[in-house]
Amino acid sequence: MEPIAPAVIAPQLEIKRYTGIMDWLTTVDHKKIGLMYFWFVVIMGLVGGAMAGAIRVQLATPGAVWEVVEAAHLNGTDVPFNLFSENRHLYNQMVTMHASIMIFFTIIPGFIAFMNYIVPIMIGARDMAFPKMNAFGFWLLIPAAILMLTSFFVQGGAAASGWTAYPPLSLQGMGTNPGQDMWVFGVHLAGVSSILAAINFIVTVTNLRAPGMTWSRLPLFAWATIFVSIIQLLATPVLAAAVTMVLMDRNFGTTFTIASQGGDPVLYQHIFWTYSHPAVYIMILPGFGAISHVFASFSRKRIFGYISMIYAIGAITLLGFMVWAHHMFSVGMPTILQAYFMYASLLIGVPTGIKVFNWLATMWGGSIRFTTSMKFACGFICLFVIGGFGGLILAMVPTDISLTDSYFVVGHFHMVLVGGSVMLLFSMTYYWWPKMSGHFLSEKAGSWVFWLMFLGVFVAFFAMHISGYAGMPRRVPVYYADFKFSNYLTTVGYFMTFIAALIFFVDLLVSYRRPKITVDDPWAINDIQQSLEWATSCPPPVYNFAVSPPIPVVEQIAHRGNNP
Amino acid sequence: MMLRAGFLTKLTMRTMLVAIALCLATAGTSVAADTAEVDRYVERFNPDIFQLDENGKPVHEMKNAFSSPASDIAQDVATNNWFNLFVFMPFLILPQILLLVVIFKFRDRGDGRKPATFMTNHKLELAWTAIPCLALVIVSVPVWELLYKMELPPTQVDTNNPDQATIVKVTGRQFAWDYEYKHENISIGTDAAGLQEPLVLVLGRTTLLNITSNDVNHAWWVPAYGVKKDAFKGRYTNTWFTPTVAGVFKGNCAELCGPGHGIMFISSVVVTADEFDVYKSLQRHRADTFKIWNQLQRGAGETASDADLKALVTKYFEKDASDGRRFALRYWIAANFASLRRKPQDRALHDDVIRTFQSKRDQLEQLIATVLSSPKPVASAE
Ligand code: HEM
Ligand SMILES: [Cu+2]
Ligand SMILES: [Cu+2]
Numbered sequence: 001m002e003p004i005a006p007a008v009i010a011p012q013l014e015i016k017r018y019t020g021i022m023d024w025l026t027t028v029d030h031k032k033i034g035l036m037y038f039w040f041v042v043i044m045g046l047v048g049g050a051m052a053g054a055i056r057v058q059l060a061t062p063g064a065v066w067e068v069v070e071a072a073h074l075n076g077t078d079v080p081f082n083l084f085s086e087n088r089h090l091y092n093q094m095v096t097m098h099a100s101i102m103i104f105f106t107i108i109p110g111f112i113a114f115m116n117y118i119v120p121i122m123i124g125a126r127d128m129a130f131p132k133m134n135a136f137g138f139w140l141l142i143p144a145a146i147l148m149l150t151s152f153f154v155q156g157g158a159a160a161s162g163w164t165a166y167p168p169l170s171l172q173g174m175g176t177n178p179g180q181d182m183w184v185f186g187v188h189l190a191g192v193s194s195i196l197a198a199i200n201f202i203v204t205v206t207n208l209r210a211p212g213m214t215w216s217r218l219p220l221f222a223w224a225t226i227f228v229s230i231i232q233l234l235a236t237p238v239l240a241a242a243v244t245m246v247l248m249d250r251n252f253g254t255t256f257t258i259a260s261q262g263g264d265p266v267l268y269q270h271i272f273w274t275y276s277h278p279a280v281y282i283m284i285l286p287g288f289g290a291i292s293h294v295f296a297s298f299s300r301k302r303i304f305g306y307i308s309m310i311y312a313i314g315a316i317t318l319l320g321f322m323v324w325a326h327h328m329f330s331v332g333m334p335t336i337l338q339a340y341f342m343y344a345s346l347l348i349g350v351p352t353g354i355k356v357f358n359w360l361a362t363m364w365g366g367s368i369r370f371t372t373s374m375k376f377a378c379g380f381i382c383l384f385v386i387g388g389f390g391g392l393i394l395a396m397v398p399t400d401i402s403l404t405d406s407y408f409v410v411g412h413f414h415m416v417l418v419g420g421s422v423m424l425l426f427s428m429t430y431y432w433w434p435k436m437s438g439h440f441l442s443e444k445a446g447s448w449v450f451w452l453m454f455l456g457v458f459v460a461f462f463a464m465h466i467s468g469y470a471g472m473p474r475r476v477p478v479y480y481a482d483f484k485f486s487n488y489l490t491t492v493g494y495f496m497t498f499i500a501a502l503i504f505f506v507d508l509l510v511s512y513r514r515p516k517i518t519v520d521d522p523w524a525i526n527d528i529q530q531s532l533e534w535a536t537s538c539p540p541p542v543y544n545f546a547v548s549p550p551i552p553v554v555e556q557i558a559h560r561g562n563n564p
Numbered sequence: 565m566m567l568r569a570g571f572l573t574k575l576t577m578r579t580m581l582v583a584i585a586l587c588l589a590t591a592g593t594s595v596a597a598d599t600a601e602v603d604r605y606v607e608r609f610n611p612d613i614f615q616l617d618e619n620g621k622p623v624h625e626m627k628n629a630f631s632s633p634a635s636d637i638a639q640d641v642a643t644n645n646w647f648n649l650f651v652f653m654p655f656l657i658l659p660q661i662l663l664l665v666v667i668f669k670f671r672d673r674g675d676g677r678k679p680a681t682f683m684t685n686h687k688l689e690l691a692w693t694a695i696p697c698l699a700l701v702i703v704s705v706p707v708w709e710l711l712y713k714m715e716l717p718p719t720q721v722d723t724n725n726p727d728q729a730t731i732v733k734v735t736g737r738q739f740a741w742d743y744e745y746k747h748e749n750i751s752i753g754t755d756a757a758g759l760q761e762p763l764v765l766v767l768g769r770t771t772l773l774n775i776t777s778n779d780v781n782h783a784w785w786v787p788a789y790g791v792k793k794d795a796f797k798g799r800y801t802n803t804w805f806t807p808t809v810a811g812v813f814k815g816n817c818a819e820l821c822g823p824g825h826g827i828m829f830i831s832s833v834v835v836t837a838d839e840f841d842v843y844k845s846l847q848r849h850r851a852d853t854f855k856i857w858n859q860l861q862r863g864a865g866e867t868a869s870d871a872d873l874k875a876l877v878t879k880y881f882e883k884d885a886s887d888g889r890r891f892a893l894r895y896w897i898a899a900n901f902a903s904l905r906r907k908p909q910d911r912a913l914h915d916d917v918i919r920t921f922q923s924k925r926d927q928l929e930q931l932i933a934t935v936l937s938s939p940k941p942v943a944s945a946e
Contacts, residue, residue: 089822368666393648397711398640398711401641482814
């Protein structure tokens with residue numbers, strides 16, 4: 001082996017060092033920013049989850065409750081407890097905000113948290129390419145979240161037109177009801193944050209790789225980061241354009257989306273989905289990358305089909321831009337277009353399938369340790385395959401025409417987003433939390449978190465598929481008595497997941513009181529994985545590496561001398 | 565007289581209780597069906613889709629395109645869907661089985677077994693790329709035909725012929741649907757109590773819907789028909805299907821359209837061509853019954869004055885005293901009461917309606933009898 005390249009040591013400038021809270025507020029350290037993202041996401045996840053609870057409590061019964069409430073109003077008696085007794089409008093606000101918070105403030109930044117913390121270390125960099133921009137991107141999320149959450153308290157309440165904000169509904173209440181405008185600004189800010197992060201990741205991974213970290217050695221998580229960043233960079237401006245049209249139509253007298261004045265509400269939908277279909281991959285591809293490491297680590301094997309994994313992510317990225325109108329099969333498109341979008345959507349199933357089989361092959365023949373992280377990873381495969389199967393069913397136009405805007409769609413995307421993305425986030429947290437915080441999460445509590453989560457997700461969202469098949473539309477606060485049983489199940493499943501989330505939250509807090517991890521490689525996996533993040537302390541020091549670490553990593557591990 | 569008899573025969577033939585029907589038909593001279601008969605028609609043309617039986621189960625069950633298709637399109641969609649499911653199923657089952665195998669077979673038992681070291685297997689990788697592609701080719705063939713079928717009704721259907729095609733303009737508004745039948749010249753929407761009226765369609769008659777909206781986007785969806793189309797203000801979307809099963813079908817608006825989206829229910833009734841003729845006749849006389857209805861249900865608990873009512877009823881029959889017209893009056897009064905009774909939010913009115921319904925109805929029946937039996941000559945053209 002060649003001798004290690006000469007050390008490049010950070011210049012010792014005289015700069016003011018803050019401590020305590022000011023340190024966090026002013027930090028540009030990617031690890032601290034990653035942790036701030038993480039905690040922001042945990043909090044927003046709980047808020048969004050509580051909103052889901054409000055929705056599920058309302059839907060636990062078909063809405064006989066309504067009549068009781070109305071009778072009480074008429075007779076002047078006390079109104080029994082009912083979450084949305086005053087108006088169904090509030091229910092729609094809940095649905096809209098639940099989705100917006102979960103998408104823009106939980107799942108997307110949730111992956112960014114890990115990309116921020118782990119990717120620079122994985123590639124042997126000392127920080128992101130633009131540390132200040134990185135901090136700026138994070139801090140933009142705070143006003144964005146505040147705008148959205150406080151909009152509940154303005155006149156007319158929060159946005160109530162769904163996270164899709166289809167006009168003309170999103171134009172109603174122009175001038176008198178600023179909730180929708182606040183939502184638009186919130187999306188703008190979150191979008192800028194996303195774009196900045198994307199630029200930063202692309203530049204970082206392209207330029208700051210340690211010598212020897214060639215593209216063909218790049219960890220899959222870093223590859224996924226690149227692809228996701230490309231999607232974010234290209235797609236997010238399109239979302240900004242779509243919601244800006246709504247903003248302009250609402251406030252400045254334009255008519256982009258008003259058919260009677262030459263605009264087109266369907267055009268809005270096309271533009272919106274041009275972002276929002278790729279966005280669903282923003283919400284899962286980073287996890288796809290990361291989970292490969294989890295499978296390999298706990299199976300004590302190397303990742304199977306590394307090259308085909310990269311091609312698969314690339315193919316998903318590319319195809320992801322070409323299938324948006326499968327969300328709009330009921331708008332009355334030319335049949336030939338429907339056929340195109342159907343075939344293209346089906347095609348996405350192929351690279352997705354390749355990834356699933358590669359993961360299974362990664363585990364095949366291994367010596368698998370079922371840590372909580374690994375349990376979540378296996379649970380992810382089970383649930384994600386069901387969700388993806390739902391996607392294939394929905395891609396078939398004749399079937400989709402019956403199922404679009406029904407609870408089947410809600411079931412599908414919760415199965416892939418909660419059964420997929422959220423399970424991935426849990427798995428990644430259990431896997432990397434020791435590295436990020438220097439403390440283990442409890443495996444015992446983790447077991448509870450996993451089983452409650454897994455079963456809860458399965459029950460809640462499988463039951464949603466049944467409601468949808470039976471004909472229940474989405475975004476409704478009341479429904480026919482026919483859908484009673486499946487909705488009841490969904491509510492039960494919801495509570496299981498929420499308990500899991502609470503246990504997890506408490507365990508996160510408690511973890512700081514556990515003994516500090518003293519080894520580099522607490523999972524004892526790096527003899528096979530040879531990944532840089534396990535070849536440095538837990539948590540890694542400021543600036544990560546005093547010298548550019550040698551690649552392949554064996555040298556580094558030997559050098560630090562605690563190879564298990 | 566011929567017309568009268570013709571109408572009566574039609575009327576009776578279509579009753580749901582065949583026994584009563586036969587009875588009336590043989591009676592021949594009887595000019596009026598009993599009130600139960602009227603109620604049956606109300607239930608037929610404007611069923612209560614929320615009604616629960618004593619076990620709390622819906623009387624009119626929700627039917628969907630996949631397990632109980634009620635149109636030719638829905639039938640094809642169901643067949644196609646089951647076929648797709650069949651082709652896709654291995655890709656759902658296989659990963660789960662493999663996952664279970666991996667979990668049980670390759671767990672670390674602490675026996676010092678060395679993990680495998682392979683990292684690629686080109687044959688396998690080729691297989692799990694090529695086989696799914698093949699599956700996609702298989703599902704893509706049958707769906708192609710159905711896609712084009714859903715676009716337009718078959719050319720042999722003459723859409724200008726009312727016996728072959730029902731053409732309805734469907735207009736969504738916050739939060740109800742208006743229907744305009746093109747050939748039949750019928751406009752319906754919300755009834756006397758402000759509740760959504762069902763779309764009445766004919767068994768086996770091709771139905772074309774031209775859908776639009778008055779305000780925000782909506783979507784017209786009756787699951788059993790297997791169709792759903794968005795409604796946009798300022799443009800028309802189209803869909804078609806041919807009902808193949810008689811019965812009551814429930815649906816709902818399927819595009820978020822505001823606070824009332826969840827209660828923007830849809831119902832649709834499929835009847836035979838003969839029953840549809842009765843329906844058309846009922847609709848023709850409907851507007852004329854409004855004044856009488858208003859007088860009759862005036863004020864909570866108030867009874868309508870006999871004299872006022874009688875004047876209105878006399879006027880109603882001046883134009884035409886056919887059986888059809890008489891039946892229409894009795895039908896609409898009963899239908900309007902039925903709706904009022906169903907309306908969930910008007911508790912006070914609800915109780916009142918239940919309390920006074922029977923007496924008001926008797927009052928009217930009596931009046932109709934007296935007016936019609938008075939010697940005054942009336943024109944009997946229908
Ligand atoms: C296996 C590949 C997949 C296919 C073929 C697929 C197909 C579809 C189709 C056709 C729809 C539209 C349903 C409708 O509204 O009528 C849909 C909705 C959706 N899918 Fe997928 N999907 C796939 C995977 C995923 C993944 C991996 C995610 C995210 C992690 C995802 C997230 C969503 C979301 C969020 C929606 C609903 C958006 C909304 O209407 O609010 N899908 N999918
Ligand atoms: Cu999509
Ligand atoms: Cu609606």
